[in-house]
Amino acid sequence: MTAGDRSVQVGGARQRAILALLILSPGRVVPVDTLVDVVWNGKPPATARTQVAICVAALRKTFKAEGAGDDVIVTVHPGYLLNTKEHDVDWVDFATLVGEAEQDARDGRLAEAAQSYARALALWRGPALSGVMGRPVEDEAGRLEEYRLNAFDDSTAVQLALGHHHEVAPELAAVVREHPLRERTLGHLMLALYRSGRRAEAMEAFRRVRKQFIDELGLEPGPDLQNLHDAILQDDPSLDAPKSAAPAPAAGAGSTAAEPRVVPSELPPDIPGFIGRAGELRGLDTLVSEDGGTSGPRVGLITGVAGVGKTGLAVRWAHRVHDRFPDGRLYAEMRGYDGHHTPTEAGDVLSRFLRSLGVPSDQVPPGLEERTALYRSLLAGRRMLIVLDNVRSYTQVKDLLPGVGECCVVITSREQLEELVTWPPQARVHLGVLSEKQAVDLLGAIVGESRLAGTPSEAVALAQLCDRLPLALRIAAARLASKPHWTVRHMVDRLRCERNRLDELSQGESQVRASLELSYRYLCPNAAHLYRSLGLLTAPDFAAWAAAALLDIEVRAAEGLIEQLVDAQFLEVVGIDATGHMRYRFQNLLRLYAGECAEREESEEQRWSARDRLFRTYLTLAEEAHRREYGGDYSVLHGSTVRRPLAPALTDALLVAPLEWFEAERLSLRTVIDQGAELGMDELVWDLTVSMAVLFETRNYIEDWRLCAERALAATRASGNLRGQATMLTDLGAVELRLRNLPLTAVRLEEALALHIEVGERHGEALTLRNLAIHDRMQGDLDTAMRRLEVAREIFQEVGDRSSEAHTMNNMAQIELDLGRPEAAVRHGLEAVRLSESTGRGGARGVAQSTHRLARAYLALGRAEQAQEAFLRVVHIVKEKSDMVGLSHALLGLGEARLLAGAGQQALDTLTDALDIASRISSPLVEGQINLAIGEALRSLGRSGAEEYLSAAQAIFDRIGARPWQERAALAVRSPGGRAGS
Template sequence: MGEQLRFKVLGPLAVTAGEAGVPLGGARQRAILALLLVTPGRVVPVDTMVDTVWNSNPPPTSRTQVAICVAALRKIFKSAGATDDVIVTSHPGYVLNTESHRFDSLDFTDLVQTAEQCAKEGRLPEAAQNYAQALDLWRGPAFSGVSGQLIEDEAARLEEHRLNAYDDSTLVHLELGQHQELIPELAAMVREHPLRERIRHHLMLAQYRSGRRADAMETYRDARTQFIDELGIEPGPDLNELHDAILRDDPSLAPVAPAVERRPAQPGQAAQAPAPALAVPSELPPDVPAFTGRTEELAALESLVSAEAEDRGSTIGLITGAAGIGKSGLAMRWAFRAVEHFPDGQLFADLRGYDEHHEPVSAHDVLSRFLRSLGVPGEQVPTDLEERVSLYRSLLTDRRVLIVLDNARTYAQVRPLLPGGGQCCVLVTSRDQMEELVTWPSQARVHLGLLSEPEAVELLTAIVGERRIATVRADAARLVELCDRLPLALRIAAARLASKPHWTVRYLVTRLSDERRRLDELSQGESQVRASLALSYRYLPEEAARLFRRLGLLDVPDFTAWVGAALLNKEALDAERLIEDLVDAQFLEVVSIDPTGQLRYRFHGLVRLYARERARQEESEPDRLAASTRFLRTFLTIAEEADRRENAGSGTGVHSGVQRRRIDSGLLDELLAVPLEWYEAERLALVASVRQAARMGEAELAWDLTVCASIFFGTRNYSEDCRRCCEDALEAARTAGDLRGQGAMRYLLGSLELGHSRLENGIAHFMEALRLYEEAQEDHGKAMVMRSIGTSERMRGELDSAMERFAEALPIFRDVGDRYCEAHTLHNMAETELDRGRPESAMQFAVDAVRIAERDADSTRVLAQAVHRLGRVHLALGQLPAAEEAFLRAVRIVKEKSDMIGLAYALLGLGETRLGKGDAEAAETTLADALDIAEDCRIPLVAGQISLVLGDVSSRLGRVDAARRHLRAAQEKFAVVGASALEQRAEQALGALVG
């Protein structure tokens, strides 16, 4: 029996196998799985999936893409250990198999039903336990992170079941006498769901039984006001009856267990001091000049003074963000806009949580000043912290005061400064997320990101002046990017320009373009970017600081936790914890969750420069080199394993002697559940790392990493990425005198030219690669080059010479055990025999190619190619059923691998076969899908071949205009790639059509 999967929808969509999470891939795959989980065990039509994924506006290839997503999910579940078919095809769509797997939504239903039965039978402790287990299954809103009307409807249904279960659970706890324990949670639930009468009823009963009769009455009055204002109706009979019963102290409301006695006030407490004369403080510092942007954030903070907020009592807002992002500026701008809502004054304190010259200010000292500001004479300010807090909260109870707490470092600084009730508002700014601080309203928790480019240019213009910026918009845009669109850096740069009217914007851009000087340029005067970053850096734990420095050594645009593990030589989970420390300190930001399910992180530019600066100053050169090399070796190790899992490690041929790193197999399985998705996620990082390795003089790492990624680049049509890597690695190999590396890169460059039908350029690269491999005595590489020269010669029509090249390469591949290239060479020989007009001779080569490719289950790419070639042979021999079977098999293989180029070729063959069988309409549908894919992948040669056949199809269907349109499109595409023979065929077909 295989691994049992557990599907979780009560929160973010997730799947686990045992204790391990199963990566689900991208948004489309998650949406399709969510649809299957809405009704597990029931068929979900493909049309429903298409409408949900593309919001009723699907592309022409949508059904094909749904099939690809389902195939990817099946592979993921298989890799996770499931041996049965988790997703079963069932007309008109797919169904999720429920027999062998667990579903948290079904577990929730079962536990609630058990709890209900226990409650009926009077087994209250068991009922409470089952309700608790059911509610503990919830990790957040159901299906969070997945959109679509059907999914959202199901999420709403599940949420209603959760709330009903919570209500029933609360009733059980009340019957068990747990009144006081319930009050805080019930109060929070009332704030979250103010119109649910049962929750209000439970809160009133718990308050009354806890001896808080007045609070129960206030809860009722709040409910009545809200119901009348929002719904225009009175509360229901249950709330009214409970209200009347509380008024008459009805014995039926008596608590099951005695309420705990409240402690009387102790003599000498500050609350007993004479009430001071009240003052109206106005302590806000000046507003920030030239404030720009932050429209959405200001709107979110407006919820602090909304009509709803005024009816609910004190409000709390929190502004978080990185150093220099503009937290204090936003707080001041909003505070001045909101002053009229706080007639009893405004208090302000800079808590100096991140100050180079001072320790953080204590709540004890802040309270001393606040009490004096509120009118308490100095001699009446208590010395004890608790007494100060009591007096402060007593003074604020019936007042409307705005309290701004700037630069808080910890929640401990803030907590004593929060009012106990009344109509006050607290606004906190911090670099820390302060998870303990519960903001209300919830939207008043605001996290600041960078300014948009227009906002950043607007800030620059406001300080420097429209005249100097209006005529140099391009330079201004470049300047704000060099400043990372960070308000602090922008203000420094703008101030320098404003103070130096003889400087142009371009001149400052030139000064900032030098990375070695940029932080110096932006760290002059009182406002300094470097000093601002240093204050946060100073408080990092030692290991987090080391990781911060080493991450700055890398050129990658973003990264996941395995990168940190490589830099520190630690386990990935340890590195992830340290990375999250850096996120909390606002040094890193989370970019996204990539298709492998990993969180991706990145630096902003100035932060990266600071990290690199700290590394140069605090890490020795050997340590820096060792960390960078360890990262590159880890990257190469994972890339090679991804290539092995995707292509059996074959087809890439020559590799370097760089020692691979040992990597935990569980981590590899997590990253490489779908190898091509890992490559997709790491594509930009891979290109940057090849360049970095080349610049470091690590030629072998540079060219071997390129070799491992070459099939991915080809499959996904990332030819420019491949070219860039080849050229960087080739230069490094030349400098190092590495003949094998030069040969490998020349071979890949030739393959790129060949793929774009630039035969002469490709052959020139191949001939140079052949010379290099011969000089290095590298037979495997020589065989790969000869095979590619043979392919080029076949494309030029030199068929005899091509067969000689293939025949020369074939035994070498057999000697070195490269089955991938052996099968590839054989199906090339089959294609050459077809070009010679010898389909009977081609058949044996095609059959042998398929047989060899089938020996290795991982060699699916070459298997698809070989099966496709076999289909071509059957088609040439007029064996149409066999041809159709072969092309359908090729389609299934490439769909599973998301090989879109291969899919275009396979559908082309399938369309030609259906046309040969006389089914022109089926052929047209198939070829239309093929054309969409070919054009999406930007492969004009294939698109031209498909258009050529579509011209024939349209002609047979009597659609002359459509046929003419397809044939002209084919002509244009063949002209682009220089395929003159095919262009001539299209021209002849057009002539015949006109005739």
């Protein structure tokens, strides 16, 4: 690794292995499990994941010390990612340069190719990944070495084509000595020696390697080497060094003029203001590359949703390469999606193409078979480009494909045309929407850059409202261009209203709605039904089970309809979510059109029933996910909404990891709560909100929690639902408690308590009392807090909520610690652990919380070994659940326990890991506590830097108003000689 011109040493085999794996996956997330498996060769210790985090922290320190910043290794669930946007990776640069060299060589730019190969090979400073152990890394090192040798061979071929045989012979000899069985390298050496007048040495090199082949492999060298050997013996002229190309003979005496041919050029005009699509153009460029692997016709396919610019790309590329097709360019509009004409038939296109190729009208055969045969015969000796635009089906074009020769066909379609085989494979190009910058650039190309310069944010908003879809962008830009008195903001305001957006983009000849209508018309009835039903939702994405609920069909049947919509470009695949299920989404304009179709074709009752089925399915799954995570219906109230029954196999498949299901559906659940509230489903939305609380708490989605609870509170107030109001006020009090907003916490919780008592909701009363007790403790009123907890515990025992009872015991243990009675805290802690463990396998979260409090009590008693054991148990549980809040607390305690045990450096490493996590999850209290712990640890170990951490802790506590911690931090800052105490 280098920083500037300096070599940077990475310490430790584990650090080197982890860095190697990240380097081998640039820009991609490497899961922690993968790192663990490689570093410990499939036999990791219990602390492997923690040790990986320690190694990553050490690597970050190394990078930071070299001035690289904090962004080299980024933490991204479920592992780490090497940031290659800001930092170079040699093998990535090597691959890029080799790719450029290969393209230059194919295009005949040999000098440029030689330079790129030289720059690429110069990046190698020795064997790849030298000194890094582990089978996957060693395999990758071998692959990279093979990649280098292939590039060396390709580079040598270019040098020989340039006549540089003298220059390459010495290095070739060295490589052949190291890799004697690489036949291509040996062939290059023999040719270089022969061209240098060293025929005897060329023969000797062959004989020496032939003997090695026979001795080691029992084989003769391959036919290419044998033929080269024979050609050298015969002084074959074809082996001579290349000479400058002679000028083409002029036409004149002794030359035979070719028969004149008709050279059609039917391409539409090039697209003005064409923006972007560099990657897609490169894919199409493989159609004219020299290395296609076939001598037959090349076929490319451009697919994409209506209005995405398929025709524009095809026409732009055709104009770019028109000089590669000296025998002509044919174009046909196949009208696969035309509202006024039926799709064009192959026979009609063949008739016109034959006339374009010079066949007189009266000699065009009448039948399709005869026309196809004549067409293919005429193309066989020509190099022509055929563009077939807006194809509906493979049947439309199969008779228009050349049979043999050097012709090239480019097809555009909204369908995938699965029967069509494209060659090369890279020429099957799928168009997505433009990037944000490209979309803004397209607007500027039509409207004028100066018109957008003063309002860049409005230009971005306009691009987003057009879905970054070229057709919609061109329509919006054309309207702006035609109305110079309109501002960009005015156009944005007109499009911002979803009800009118399609109207605004459907004026004049180019109409977004009409374009979508043509595709919708061709859907089968069931797929069309699903499409318009999905338009009833505002969720950002969805899985197949949600589509099944909308139509009340089996999931497998829904998957089949979804795939039809994907193939027809109505839906796009997002990817696989955390539960392993595929997710799909709309572009906004397609969603709006789906909603219009639903309004037009479905009755109000049908629309209500579809949404009601789906929303109740979400509630069924959310309730069950909560139950599985808590080990039962603990710490939660439920409403009266009737759940939608689901097949147990489906529920089990979706909720293998309940928190991951919540994570995958988080944004969709938020929109369900918004829509349900608008539709007056107040009982459903408050029930759904409390079922999601386990996600909000575990993953620290506090703002989501607040938004959902406030939306549900407004809905329950509008309907006069007192029980729902009380529950949502309890949730909002918990939110404010998390944010340390203690005055508002008290207001929310006191109002909730009064409503729970009014409606006789004992369970809700206890949940609210428990939170009020936590508030009292934070205010320093320990007696009131303990009294509330005792009442809450009695009610939890009465209603059978063991998880909440255990949590109450945790809080009682903490108060005992605050009062300086750690023995009593241990008793409460042990009881809390017992209660949590009694909730079964699903109560791991409660076990972690109870064990954490018990560990704190052991720590207060000075029992370092028992504290470490308990904290490690917590770490194991919270890591499995990706509970980063819990992990930061657990690592804080583990670091303190290790410091107490005398393991100073290990303690500091653990606390550093804890701080790294806390700083990324927006949990200021624990971040301040960790800074304080690190400062006190550094001071107790007699190391420098303590004041920096202590000051940071004090600033955080002052900002959030955590009074007891403010006092402790202030004391620590004022007491440089020792710890501030606990």
